[in-house]
Amino acid sequence: xxxxxxxxxLVPEYVSGRLAPTEAQALKxxxxxxxxxAAEVEELTQVWNLLxxxxxxxxxxxxxxxxxxxxxxxxxxxQGSTPTTEVLPGRKLMWAVVDGLLFTLGSVVVMxxxxxxxxxxxxxxxxxxxxxxxxxxxxxxxxxxxxxxxGAAVNLRAIALAGLLTMGFSLLAARTLSxxxxxxxxxxxxxxxxxxxxxxxxxxYLVFGTxxxxxxxxxxxxxxxxxxxxxxIVHGLFCAGLFFLLTLPxxxxxxxxxxxxxxxxxxxxxxxxxxxGAPLGFWLRAQGQSEREERAG
Amino acid sequence: xxxxxxxSKEAFEELFARYRTRLxxxxxxxxxxxxxxxxxxxxxxxxxxxxxxxxRPSAAFSTWIxxxxxxxxxxxxxxxxxxxxxxxxxxxxxxETDEEPVPVEExxxxxxxAPETLLQRKEVAARLRQALLSLSLEQREVILLxxxxxxxxxxxxxxxxxxxxxxxxxxFRALKALRVTLGDVKDLC
Numbered sequence: 001x002x003x004x005x006x007x008x009x010l011v012p013e014y015v016s017g018r019l020a021p022t023e024a025q026a027l028k029x030x031x032x033x034x035x036x037x038a039a040e041v042e043e044l045t046q047v048w049n050l051l052x053x054x055x056x057x058x059x060x061x062x063x064x065x066x067x068x069x070x071x072x073x074x075x076x077x078x079q080g081s082t083p084t085t086e087v088l089p090g091r092k093l094m095w096a097v098v099d100g101l102l103f104t105l106g107s108v109v110v111m112x113x114x115x116x117x118x119x120x121x122x123x124x125x126x127x128x129x130x131x132x133x134x135x136x137x138x139x140x141x142x143x144x145x146x147x148x149x150x151g152a153a154v155n156l157r158a159i160a161l162a163g164l165l166t167m168g169f170s171l172l173a174a175r176t177l178s179x180x181x182x183x184x185x186x187x188x189x190x191x192x193x194x195x196x197x198x199x200x201x202x203x204x205y206l207v208f209g210t211x212x213x214x215x216x217x218x219x220x221x222x223x224x225x226x227x228x229x230x231x232x233i234v235h236g237l238f239c240a241g242l243f244f245l246l247t248l249p250x251x252x253x254x255x256x257x258x259x260x261x262x263x264x265x266x267x268x269x270x271x272x273x274x275x276x277g278a279p280l281g282f283w284l285r286a287q288g289q290s291e292r293e294e295r296a297g
Numbered sequence: 298x299x300x301x302x303x304x305s306k307e308a309f310e311e312l313f314a315r316y317r318t319r320l321x322x323x324x325x326x327x328x329x330x331x332x333x334x335x336x337x338x339x340x341x342x343x344x345x346x347x348x349x350x351x352x353r354p355s356a357a358f359s360t361w362i363x364x365x366x367x368x369x370x371x372x373x374x375x376x377x378x379x380x381x382x383x384x385x386x387x388x389x390x391x392x393e394t395d396e397e398p399v400p401v402e403e404x405x406x407x408x409x410x411a412p413e414t415l416l417q418r419k420e421v422a423a424r425l426r427q428a429l430l431s432l433s434l435e436q437r438e439v440i441l442l443x444x445x446x447x448x449x450x451x452x453x454x455x456x457x458x459x460x461x462x463x464x465x466x467x468x469f470r471a472l473k474a475l476r477v478t479l480g481d482v483k484d485l486c
Contacts, residue, residue: 012468013450016443044472047479051444053418054425059321063335067342068313074346075306231458 002030007037014041015048092144100137103164107132107250110171114178115254132249139164139242159235162224162278163242169216170247179208179266180254202265205258209251209269210276217243217277225285232286236279244274298358302349312358313342319446320366326441327370329430337369344369357452364456367438374434428478436471439464 002010010027013019019027031038108129117125143160183204186192196204221236247270255263300308320341324334345362352361429437435457442453454464 008469009462009465012443012465012472015472018449040473043476044469047472047476048444050421050479051425051429051440051475054326054422054429056318056322056445057325057331058318059338060331060335063321063339064317067317067339068310070343071309071313071346072306075304075309 001033002026004030004034004037007034007041011041011044015045093141096137096140096144099140100133103136103140103167104129104133107136107167107171110175111250111253114174114180117253120253128249128252132246135246135249136164139246142242155235156238158224159239159242162220162239163246165224166217166220166239166243167246169220170212170243171250173212173216174250174254178254179205179212182208201259202261205262206265206269206272209266210273211269213243213247213270213273214277215273217274218281221278221281222285223281225282232282233279236282237275239282240274240278243278244271247274298349298352299354302352309346316359316362317342320362322445323363323366323441324370326426326429326445327437328373329426333373337366337373341366341369356455359446359448360452360455363442363446363448363452367456370438371434424479428475431478432471432474436467436474439468440471440475443468 007027007030010019010023014024014027027041031041120128139160142156143164145156183201186204187196199207217240221239225232248267251263251266251270255266258266298308298312301312317338321334321338324337324341325331328334328337341362344365348365352358429440432440438457439453442448442456443450448456450461450464450468454461457464457467459467
């Protein structure tokens, strides 16, 4: 026997006549023994039927003609000339390149303030800059390409936005208190020294690297999470991957003076922090949003 | 849809004929404005055309196109809200007395008082519009998709990005809210 609570789920399909026969039978059985539910279902059926009295209208002839002409003309055009084959229109590509280069310049200026490039040769520095530019341009290209592509399973625009915003916060954090500075402060404090003895330098960089990726990425993902209500984990993984790639040159430039082990630990930390922070932020926001909607409903 | 992806004009015509009125009315009932619904219908089909290669047969076409339509409505409402906020700010600072666009809710309410609504049929339609527009966007979406879109709850859940149970509960609550807003339904029947 169904409870009054369970009836709620069945009512929308029942009033629309789409409820499976077995469930409809169970619902009717409940209604026979529950007057309040029976009265409610009757009223809601009336509301449902009443909605039919908001009649349909047809779109204007002008709109129908415009759509038909545009689509049919495009279908008639030779293959290869359709917009679907264009990866990124020229104007958007230009903006992606300009914004990517500006971000690279800003990032290099910030890095110059927190890291010493002395141990790095000119080709290595140029290569890092070029790689960073390429990654930034790619992120902006994703952002501009996904413009207006609503309905896609994955919102690349929001992912690119979250990744770039996090990168901004991350650089700001590095400028304020870089991982290297934090490690040095820790080494001179009594508890920090104990921490280092316990974890070793590699372990410390792994922990700080994780935190420096996790915290900003979690905050930004949670803030932007409203746009990723669908598939928050998938969005989180994409965003984590993008941020991790963007942050790699920054870590590399700061790692110049450290051993390979420390550098790899830092990178591993950034990887862990990225792939934990973004999915967690998006997922928590999506959960909170659903609960709020349920309560508001 | 696969034939349309392959470039068939007949397939496009068939899809267009099947969905244009349904989607036009989805926009009209979501926003309460036929002119805006026309604009969104045009944007929708051109977007579908441009993105047709991105469609995968693993998802139902109706789910795919309604997801795009739903996002267009949300974008339009966000834009309208932002525009309204901007105008309020501008008016406060400049003390402007310019006429501003009427918000969706008021647009619907105004139609209720138009002379032609003296006819009972139109009055009922206006009250229904008003009642639906008084629902939260989430509740309105589920009613529009189930009642007027004829979509199943699993399809609606996919479009709304929630569980099937959540979509059904949302629909139940929306119907209850409509019953309260509409008052005594029997008077209207």
